[in-house]
Amino acid sequence: MTMKSSTRQVDGVTIVDLSGRITLGEGSIVLRDTVRDLLSKGQKKILLNMGDVNYIDSSGIGELVSAFTTAKNQGGELKLLHLTKKVHDLLQITKLYTVFDVKDDEASAVKAFGK
Amino acid sequence: MSSDRVSYTLDSTLETVNSAEETASRMAADAGFDDEEIMKISMAVREAAVNAVLHGNAYDPNKKVTLAFERTDKDLVIVIRDQGKGLDAGKIPDPLAPENLLKTSGRGIFLIRSFMDVVEIHPSKTGTELKMIKHVRSNAESKEAPQ
Numbered sequence: 001m002t003m004k005s006s007t008r009q010v011d012g013v014t015i016v017d018l019s020g021r022i023t024l025g026e027g028s029i030v031l032r033d034t035v036r037d038l039l040s041k042g043q044k045k046i047l048l049n050m051g052d053v054n055y056i057d058s059s060g061i062g063e064l065v066s067a068f069t070t071a072k073n074q075g076g077e078l079k080l081l082h083l084t085k086k087v088h089d090l091l092q093i094t095k096l097y098t099v100f101d102v103k104d105d106e107a108s109a110v111k112a113f114g115k
Numbered sequence: 116m117s118s119d120r121v122s123y124t125l126d127s128t129l130e131t132v133n134s135a136e137e138t139a140s141r142m143a144a145d146a147g148f149d150d151e152e153i154m155k156i157s158m159a160v161r162e163a164a165v166n167a168v169l170h171g172n173a174y175d176p177n178k179k180v181t182l183a184f185e186r187t188d189k190d191l192v193i194v195i196r197d198q199g200k201g202l203d204a205g206k207i208p209d210p211l212a213p214e215n216l217l218k219t220s221g222r223g224i225f226l227i228r229s230f231m232d233v234v235e236i237h238p239s240k241t242g243t244e245l246k247m248i249k250h251v252r253s254n255a256e257s258k259e260a261p262q
Binding site: 023024025057058059061062063065066068069086090093094095096099 | 129132154158161162165169210211216217218219220222223225226229
């Protein structure tokens with residue numbers, strides 16, 4: 001299963017609903033293009049909804065890191081929402097869980113973005 | 116002691132990475148591992164295949180990846196070889212070091228080591244052989260462990 005992404009706006013925050021696999025190739029490219037496109041349009045508060053991401057490999061992890069740092073370097077913020085157990089465990093063992101701002105409730109995640 | 120062995124010769128393509136992962140998942144299921152262990156084994160093989168295809172053979176159509184699975188009474192042994200310049204594992208930075216945490220690559224070997232019981236990397240001038248072992252017995256024992 002490849003990855004799909006769709007975006008919606010909630011109180012000035014762009015929520016990206018992701019589903020499928022973030023792996024080397026198409027999945028990573030979809031994520032990269034989506035985040036770059038949002039940033040280029042000035043949408044710098046990005047919440048990646050990972051609730052339907054059932055698999056991620058090291059390339060996908062790298063792409064998440066890249067999205068996070070790219071957003072930050074452009075004065076934006078990127079947070080993660082609804083991690084599945086697999087993705088949660090992978091971010092734990094790679095020590096990235098504390099690097100990312102991970103939320104498990106959409107409404108409070110949206111409120112957590114700076115004004 | 117019984118043993119079953121099967122091997123594949125694969126092109127240096129992205130399809131090989133996906134195919135190696137799917138085959139590993141099937142082999143691990145056949146060996147009796149539970150879902151979590153199957154995921155770990157298939158992910159380790161996926162990462163090894165990525166290394167072989169990208170970093171070893173660099174997508175060279177003239178270079179092949181060989182993937183072998185051997186099931187013994189105690190172990191599932193997986194060997195993947197490429198025809199690249201030879202991976203110097205000693206030069207791979209620690210992905211958990213603070214200065215490397217935000218790097219976008221370099222976690223593949225770390226994940227393989229995290230998910231498998233034994234990992235051996237044998238580089239040579241004609242390529243790299245990566246051997247991974249998952250103990251079948253430890254899987255069965257963990258299921259039988261007293262509460």
